[in-house]
Amino acid sequence: MSTNSPNTSTLTISPLITNKRSKDYFQTPPNLLGQTVNPQQNAHHRVFSSPNVSKSVNSKLSTLTSKEDDEETPLTQADKLRLWRHDALMQHHYNTAIYIGDKVLSLTGDPNDAFWLAQVHFANGNYQIARNLLSGPHFEESVSCRYLAGLCLVKLEKYDEALDVIGEVNPFKTDHSVKNPDGGVKLEASMCYLRGLAYSKQNNFDRAKECYKEAVLVDVKCFEAFNELISNHLMSPDEEWELLSELNFDDADNNNELVKLLYTTRLNKYKNVATFEEAEQRLKEEYSLGENLDVLLSRADLLFIQCKFQQCLDLCEQIIKHDELNLSVLPNYLSCLHELGGKNRLFLMAHKLAENYPNHHITWLAIGIYYFSIKKTNEARVFFSKASMINPNFGPAWIGFSHTFAAEGEHEQAISAYATASRLFPGIHLPNLFLGMQYLQMNNLTLSQEYLMSAYSICPNDPLLLNELGVLHYRRVQLAKAESFFQKALTAASTLDSNAKAWSSIHCNLGHVYRRLNMLDKSLSHFNKVLRISRKDVNIYSAIGLLYLKMGKISKAIETLHVALSIQPNDPIALDLLNKALESNLHINNKQLLDEPLPQRSAFQTPINKPSRNLKFIGEDNKRDLDMIAEDLKQGEDSSDDDEAVMEIESE
């Protein structure tokens, strides 16, 4: 196989290996590590052990050594210069490397030498020089040179040119089953990835997604592309799992099982939780990677999606303990802290990040979340927007940015921001959910339903989403549907062990639905559950008061409404209801009280432990009248339903 093939990696043209290749065809790669790691070992050796290049290298590349040590051929002059150049690069002696590299190139004119010289320039940050060097006509044939030229152009933000160089579509439409002989990442895959990167920088996310997918399909080892796909949520959950099933893990050789398991844990956690659990289990047992941070991170993702914020937080803290500035754990960690009200820790973390990563988007996200937690929306917005300016593809920042608008009731702006987020991240249901919520608040039920349903198609068991769907149907007076959604939400909440807050609003909404369906007892039991688990809320007490009123339990209604008013005096609904209740108290209860026979004085003699005559609540004779009055009351109540049926909408 020629050295200029898209199916090889840079390992094939590495100066450390090329001079061995002349005799012995290099079949099995020494190890999986790509070029980035390999040089480190090399550099290490150069510094601390024998200056003999080939020996030191060979001792590492164990499979090669046995054969090649015996029949070592003398190195040519160019080879020696190449090694010099290479070592200088590894030790970051860029001037040396450039100087020598230039000489080698002039001596040989080999595209591979051009490639390595360009690498030096690239590492030195001189992308334009590297690009210029590689643009020479001789080098365009070389795949590796083209790749590097493209990379330089991407770095220089010349995306169109980059696409020109690497081709807008994959020029190597060959059979991907060809295995990479050297064990590195196939250059073809890298180029696909680069193409994807360029497209995504141009905001062409569909093309980008296709390119990334192609990259992973060409070579499963191209984690870069896989990571882009997953961490930016470019695919819908189904697509992700489909992709996983299409991947050819043979490229990873005997590590195929391990890689497959690792990739499995990275996928979204909306679906196939069992598969994920199994993969995690195997990683733990067979590879003892249970303590590996990435495995823990996946577990944290799962917990977060299941709304188990406390457990997620614990796990995140465990990760942070191992690795204080692990950036990938931070989005989950910060969200959990926000959910659980850990303002103080948010403050600390934000400061720590600002000290260490003043230019990283996550820092500004942390600061934004902190301000959002302490309800300073304006400041929060500034910092969220800063984060998304640094990295426009950063989802959490966009969502936070939109939240600041939503919190202030600025629906239009919130919607446009959420819409951006939803465009950027088709793989998560949250932006669509929030869009639906915004439209719901604006009473645009059609659009709301559209967005909520699309969120539902991604994630069918988020209690918050199900709750919103219930509210939507409630608004449309499709009570049966609303009920079924709320019930689903309730099951979801209980299986996912959601926190009490989400739970109570579902119960509250169910209570309203049953109230409208005139199933008063059921409704009451749900409201009571809300009271059991949650804070004091005027609306709930008012609703219960209304229920009692409908049931004709006037004194209970009055009591409850008083509680409501004691929480928030001047609440118009509660006041209105209370006046109604007091009026009916005058008309109904007072009469009952007065018609009731007085407890006889002889009742004093009734032994206390025998049941005394039960107090009758409704005088038998005028029961009919009372019922009629109560009926009137009910009808009067229904008409006033609409103005007080404002249901509580829980938003993140």
Place this chain on the structure above:
Amino acid sequence: MDFDQQLQLRFALIESSKVLQSLHLYHGAKWSSEALNGLCPLTNEQKVAVFQQSQQRPPFSFLPQHSQEEFLEFTEQDKLLMAASYFSFKEFDRCAHVLKDCTSPRGLFLKLYALYLSGEKTKYDETGGVLGQQDGKVQNQKLTEISKELENYGKQSTRGQLEDPFLLFLNGLVAAKLKDNAAAQECFYKSLTIYPFNWSCWSELIANLASFGEALNVLNKFSKNAKFMNNRLYHVMLRFFKITISQEFFQQFNELYEDLSYLLDIFPKFSYLKIQKALISYNALDYVAAENIFDDVLENDPLRLDDMDTYSNILYVMEKKSKLAFLAQFASQIDNFRPETCCILANYYSLKFDHQKAIMYYKRALALNRNCLSAWTLMGHEFVELKNSHAAIESYRRAVDTNNKDFRAWYGLGQAYEVLDMHLYSLYYYQRACALKPLDKRMWQAVGNCSEKLGEYEDSIKAYKKALSVSSEYDPVIFYKLATLYQSIKDDQNAAVYMKLCLDEEVNEGVTTETTKARLWLARYELHHQNWQAAYDYASEMTHGTSHEIEEARSIAREARVNLNRNG
């Protein structure tokens, strides 16, 4: 109750005071130990016999025994000890943290109880003072967490529900705070059937009962329970409960006195019982008897401040100013910063018409103990005196929040709203007061008055008639009111009947404004119906009243006389 049973009772009380002490249920422990010391003292020979007996076999334990739990407790012993000492220092969160992973029932109880108290503490810290901005709006934030954990623990245990009496008690406490009274009562009931010697639990149960009917239901449930039927010791506890609820709901009947004397036989020196007796007398308006009992209690236990605020109420009602002053001095010498002392002082100042100061002391009492039952009501009264209806309403409302059996507070609420001309509201409160004290004519009068103001004359008449039927002697005021009400609905005949009744009361009550007015009205009525003689009689008997009224009477008399003469 024979000696053997008394002995068992003694052991039960010893055990309970030890156990409650170790669980930091201080009120229960105090009650048990007081009860223990209130028993008949043992003679020397008895002491020896008891000692020998207890050496031979360990006394029977009333607590449920689970060997598995004992082992768990043993393994967690070190942590439990540390947690207990933190608890004693009131470092509740720290205590809970130490016991974070404990699974033994005792560890769990201590942890959750510490959490509960910590939540209560934060709640009080956040309310910002008595009647402050946030007062009554803050909730204990830990409740949900506690109830969830208890629920989970119950699910995990062998029979799928909580079985430890103390955990049940705590669950009830939490449910009560969450206003889920039915569940709370159920928990307390279960807890007590398992371990009845926990007075903390009994008193929480009593505080949870909203009406006498409810109390009777619970009592029936207990009476039907085989344990309480068969075991004499259990029965003793049930009698305490019975007495307390009858006292709290103002019920009086013969059996109550039987129960009282039965218990007093067993516990001759138990102050709690004596105080219950005093309170029963107080409720029956027998102030002298109540005063005597309190004097007796103070004599035997001179440094006791518990319930002394009630004593000061009695002295206040009896207007024994000097004795109240003495009690105030005495109490403030013992401890200036006990809620009871503050209440006594407040009562004293109130009697001296220094309402501002009285309010200050009530506020202090409430700052020391939020649940000081009477202070809220009494403070409401003081605000009424100062004509600050809104503040009065606020404090009455707190009073009924803490104890909804307090008819005075309900009545006070009605009055305060009446002052504000919100009769619909005040009617409701009077109704509540009525339901609590249906045999008090003032309640019915108030209801009648309100109904009248609201234009419901017939209801008003009914109410006043009820007031009449419950009062032992006839009241001309009520008669007059009824008569005017009948007049309002144009029922002159009935009006005349009641005016007559009112006038008849003059024999017993002497001349009052009502009787004068009734007389004048009758004179006018007879004149209208051309009964000249009767009109003349009424008018001429008119000797009291305003000059205007007398003038009118004279003119009626003159007109009647003229007509009489003409006809005669």
